[in-house]
Amino acid sequence: MIERILSDFLILVPLLNKKILRESELYKLDDLYPSHVQILLLLSKNKQLTMSEISREIHVINSNLTPLVDKLIKLGYLKRQPSKKDRRVVHISLTASGKKQVEKHKQYAVLYLKEQFEQLDEPTLEALQEHLGEVNRILEPFI
Structure with a gap:
């Protein structure tokens, strides 16, 4: 059973990234790269962080983080x-x-994602909402 879950998960994540959560679109902000936006979002959740803490959170080495x-x-x-x-x-x-x-x-992100999901019909949206809620509940201990 775990192998099937892993297989489905490994298909789902790239699909989400490629089709819905396109980083280049979702993290678009003026002339900033997605890494810049990740830093801004991270600091919006944390009042202040050191460079090492930022580096660890966004998985960028310090020498690449500095610029x-x-x-x-x-x-x-x-x-x-x-x-x-x-x-x-x-x-x-x-x-x-x-x-x-x-x-x-x-x-911007809300508008972008709204456009993506507006392509789905109502029954599909309802099913998605129900299942995402269940996935969040199941994965909550890992967060």
């Missing part, structure tokens, strides 16, 4: 703050402008 964060700082979306406890530690957080960009992205 991404630098661009977001240059655009005024993020700010660096030295730790009060340890001067070697720098915290990254959203600016007011960064928070506006996150809200702009969320609105």
